[in-house]
Amino acid sequence: MAPKVHAFEEVARHNKKDDCWLIISGKVYDVTPFLEEHPGGDEVLLTSTEKDATNDFEDVGHSDDARATMQQFYIGEIDESTLPVKQQYTPPPTASSTAVRSSGSSSKILLFILPLLILGLAFVLRFYLKKE
Numbered sequence: 585m586a587p588k589v590h591a592f593e594e595v596a597r598h599n600k601k602d603d604c605w606l607i608i609s610g611k612v613y614d615v616t617p618f619l620e621e622h623p624g625g626d627e628v629l630l631t632s633t634e635k636d637a638t639n640d641f642e643d644v645g646h647s648d649d650a651r652a653t654m655q656q657f658y659i660g661e662i663d664e665s666t667l668p669v670k671q672q673y674t675p676p677p678t679a680s681s682t683a684v685r686s687s688g689s690s691s692k693i694l695l696f697i698l699p700l701l702i703l704g705l706a707f708v709l710r711f712y713l714k715k716e
């Protein structure tokens with residue numbers, strides 16, 4: 585029989601002590617009956633719900649025994665396309681960097697306009713002084 589494919593949203597709803605599902609290496613496990621027996625405690629299992637717990641599971645370096653034990657809790661596969669995409673953190677532009685950028689461009693304009701203004705003023709003064 586083909587394994588049942590679960591959507592992430594559905595799996596994520598099973599996040600309680602009396603109803604706890606985990607996603608590990610693309611597979612879904614209903615570990616509810618194992619919570620009390622888990623040598624690492626029930627809390628770590630509960631905090632590994634609502635996400636892909638593969639890293640959490642592998643980071644501990646579980647034994648082959650643990651991997652054999654988990655088989656009895658297997659209830660299907662996760663629909664990978666429904667897993668939330670890990671967002672890459674891109675820091676927003678800081679106030680100082682935008683200030684530098686904008687002050688940079690406005691000072692360039694000023695550098696261009698200032699000599700023209702001075703030149704214009706010189707012409708106007710010359711015109712009036714000649715008249716007098």
Ligand code: HEM
Pocket residue numbers: 606613615622623624625628629632637640641644645646647648649650651653654657
């Ligand atoms: C179906 C899933 C899981 C099964 C069957 C399982 C089983 C086991 C077993 C049998 C042990 C004893 C040590 C060993 O044999 O490796 C253990 C320890 C432990 N597990 Fe899990 N585990 C599962 C998932 C998880 C997850 C998702 C975490 C999250 C971090 C976790 C965290 C731990 C921790 C912290 C220990 C204690 C390690 C120590 O004190 O040495 N386990 N687990």
